[in-house]
Amino acid sequence: MSVSGRKVSLKSVLDEAFLPMVLSFAEESVRAFGFGPAEVNRMRLASEEVFLYLCRIGTVGQPCEIEVSNGVYYVKARFLFDTVAFDPYVLNFTARIVPDEKGLENLGLLIASRSVDQFYIQRDLKEGLGFVLLKEKIYENAAEAVSADAPPALGGFTVESPDSAMIKRFARSVCRSYDETFFPSRYRCPAKVADMAASGDYHAIVATGGGGAPASAGRAPEGRVKRVARDIGGGLLWRPVGKGMVEFFGPYIFDTLQGKKIAAGLADHFLGQVAKTNATFAATSYATPDLPAGYFELLGEIEYRLPGGGVRPCPFFYRQLHEDMGSQVWSHPDLVPFLRARYDGLVLPREILTSTWEGERRDAHSALTVRFDRSARTARLRPAWDGEDAARNIADHVRVLTDEGFANIFFEMDLGQPWQCLMTPALLENGFAPALLLPDAGDGDVVVLQLNDPALGKGNAET
């Protein structure tokens, strides 16, 4: 076993005889990282299902590395293994399903997914394949239960990176001022937001003023930092996603008297912070009405199906951080009208190269990876391999996910990977339709296809 900072790992082999050791490692690691009994038990259960599944589909003695990492507000376990001995079919979430199977209780991966907040299959060129389990820390204090600051009137303001105490004050004000449409439900706990920033996964800025000088404005003679409470007039959160995207939340404005000024100040500061990183664009699906005009472009809307029925339109805004030099993308001819309309609307220089399956050799089995977000009843499919059974495989996934209560099912196709567009006919046949274009979100642009709800007709997806 090796330990590296907030990460520990165990090298094992695929053999059920090692199950107790693997479970003990997973359990004790999660506990040692400071998580409570609930998180420990759920990670143990999910780890058991994943390891047993791997033992069933793999060769006895095949290496498998289990890595548990502490994300402060979540704990993550990865089961990394070599791909050599695997038929890609077994990587499908639905691999054990047969068409006439009624119950889903024996599906190990499904059970694993129910136990954690996120579960997905990673396919990484450097690290190989892996099943990833992520369990978020359970926080006791919901934001609604605690009081928030009164709405401020700052006068002058400065934009700064907040400390933990100020982040919690900021989060309380957000929960008081904005509903879940503008601030994800899973973030509605101040302590959790503070931990998200502490983990380094998220970044926050706040506009502060009033209440005297900034906390960092001076030092007491003995060298201690003067603590002066300052009002928070607004703030913004962001996190890097993948290799080129920054997802942001906000801006959240509490000082309505100078809301536009604060919003622009936050946007300027945020863009200044991310402009010289590896990120190529910033995007949000949680923009508030205070999003300053002229800073971001509307990419489109996705309609999320709500638990009680009905839909919530969710606009996506984005902004490139660098000059677009133009590129080539791959597409099936059936997607070209959608792409051409979006590219023209966004003035994005793209040369569309079409590709179809013309009878050449094709692997028998396709494989899809799934990311679950149970709180949002959302599942995101991504292709891992193309295969002749793509249509059936997609249908299997749709059936299982729908039975599991996932109302929002998306398929993300990377236009920088020519083989992925071969799946287009299978997707359209199964009720998916293109809904959103995310420029530069993968190796190339990414098209998000949404499964139409038969009860609602075509939804907002378009062809």
Place this chain on the structure above:
Amino acid sequence: MSVQLERLVPEHIRKFETYIPSKPDRELMKLFGCSRLFRLNNNENPLGPPPASQEIMKKFPPSRASLYPSGDSYYMRMRLGEKFGLHPDQFLFGNGANEAIAFVIKAFCQEGDNIVTADKTFAVYEWVAQFSGFEARLVPLRGFAFDDEAMLGNIDRRTKIAFVCNPNNPTGTYWSKERLCRFLDAVAGRLIVVVDEAYFEFVEEEDYPNAMELLTAYPNLVVFRTFSKMYGLAGLRIGYLAGSLEAVSIIRRTCVVYSVNAVAQEAALAAMDDEEHIPRTRAIVRDEKGFLVEEAARLGIEVQAGEGCYVMMKLPMSDTLAYRKLMSRGVMVRSMTAFRFPNWIRVSIGTHEAMEAVIESLRSILGREEGV
């Protein structure tokens, strides 16, 4: 064989953003669907090189391409020594002034050291420092200008170099001679002060300093000049630094010799003797900058126009979107998000035809008529 190269990469390089230069004109025109392209993104001289330099290029014997050039730009250093009344060894040439930035940082910085400059200035000071593993302390501009007091406040025992872009690219602001000397006096020889005068020849203001004249008084002063801007030789890549004999002697230890090609050396030498080129360029820049500023004002666009052959404009839209829209009309500007100026663009001063194309395109993409 599986090789995980990423494991070999230092942490500060892993975080580093790759700079991707623009594609050649033909490729861009194809992708953006435009039949013309005015390149107004790199502050190049619309007149091109002086005629004498052009003659050098036309007549350069192809057979000489097989021979190495002078490794230290010998004749150029002699000529500069005469021009500025300095010793030839007080000059050091690089493949563009960008290379000189790397020479200076490599010569004076070691692990734990830092450099001080502005947050919104020529990006290469910060860039080279960071990919070399040194901290770049970025001081916010004050009123579009370098903030001397704040820079001094950010200097500590590990600060080795302060970079001052004078006039500043992209804002066009400058420190007067009095302000520069005050700063140098306050630094009091504790660190190297680099004054980047890439746009020196464009400035006509009386209080604008010629830092070359301060080299004797301040042995820790290093001055950058280039042939890429006023002399129109950007494509040949030639620039230089000047400093005290002692400072340049140290920097020379990190200098890559033979990095300036023979055509560049001879063309630059010829350019220096052309007495008409600077006034002609200044005139076109003055006239076209005036036109651009006036027309932008008519469109209700906020403009920051100082010295140099460029102006900044603040648009009511994302600058990266404006870039794409302008490109589709055959106008290439610099979007300024990467300079930490979101929603601003920088436009290089070009020919009148190019400036008219800028205004016409802006009018079109902003949907504006005069006075809106």
